[in-house]
Amino acid sequence: MNSIVLFSAIFLLTFSGSCLAILDAFSSSLDGSNGGYSLPKSVNNYELHDSCLIELRKQMNLEKHASLVYKQMAFHFGSVKVVRPGFAKIFEHHSNEEHEHSNKFIKYIDLRGATIDSFNITMPQKTSWTRVLEAVEDAIDLEHYVTNEIIRIHRIAEKTCKDIHLMNFLENDFIDEQISSINKLMKLATLLRSIGNDGYGEYLIDRDFFNGKLSLDEL
Known part of the structure; x- marks a missing residue:
């Protein structure tokens, strides 16, 4: 029984870590830090070119x-x-x-x-x-x-x-x-x-x- 509980805990920690890694990678792609698509943080469409x-x-x-x-x-x-x-x-x-x-x-x-x-x-x-x-x-x-x-x-x-x-x-x-x-x-x-x-x-x-x-x- 203890073995099953231990195994479940290890699985959850591993799965959670994988999800966090995926989220971090997605966030990095938005920021452009990994060379992915980046959105400009501030675009000034008010002032005339x-x-x-x-x-x-x-x-x-x-x-x-x-x-x-x-x-x-x-x-x-x-x-x-x-x-x-x-x-x-x-x-x-x-x-x-x-x-x-x-x-x-x-x-x-x-x-x-x-x-x-x-x-x-x-x-x-x-x-x-x-x-x-x-x-x-x-x-x-x-x-x-x-x-x-x-x-x-x-x-x-x-x-x-x-x-x-x-x-x-x-x-x-x-x-x-x-x-x-x-x-x-x-x-x-x-x-x-x-x-x-x-x-x-x-x-x-x-x-x-x-x-x-x-x-x-x-x-």
């Missing part, structure tokens, strides 16, 4: 630049020498939108715990336009450029920064709006081309924009 932060600061300045370009267009077409208040109102609206876009980037950078560093805004190179169509075509080129830069940042966020939150921010707050804005401006350009060099036709369209009888959403 340096590559993405640099690009966001550039885009912040680009949006400010776009705002100034549209502001210059609004000044030009609203001046006493041109008198196109309807188109001046359209360009003023676009200027305010681009200013708000820049502020969104500033707020997002702050949200992610970074700083805006400093502003480096390029001033508009062009200050006057012969016809409204010329300004609208310049606006389309500008919107294409701004959109392409946002998409480029999105790719960097995906490939380099691995930043899902930044990707969602760009998709939800900018990309759809950019595509819509280009579409409206392209329709406006088509309308203006249809009247040719008819200054009176341009005047009638301008008057409808100014009086609220026509908007870009209705084209």
Whole structure:
């Protein structure tokens, strides 16, 4: 009887030791001490990757630049020498939108715990336009450029920064709006081309924009 008890005790101790050894080996594999799969102890997904932060600061300045370009267009077409208040109102609206876009980037950078560093805004190179169509075509080129830069940042966020939150921010707050804005401006350009060099036709369209009888959403 004593032999049976002794044998049982030895068996239990041996079995317990084997289980502990297995658990120790599994724990070591998680820690990576035995060259197994290891989980990072701390991953900081809050702070912006340096590559993405640099690009966001550039885009912040680009949006400010776009705002100034549209502001210059609004000044030009609203001046006493041109008198196109309807188109001046359209360009003023676009200027305010681009200013708000820049502020969104500033707020997002702050949200992610970074700083805006400093502003480096390029001033508009062009200050006057012969016809409204010329300004609208310049606006389309500008919107294409701004959109392409946002998409480029999105790719960097995906490939380099691995930043899902930044990707969602760009998709939800900018990309759809950019595509819509280009579409409206392209329709406006088509309308203006249809009247040719008819200054009176341009005047009638301008008057409808100014009086609220026509908007870009209705084209």
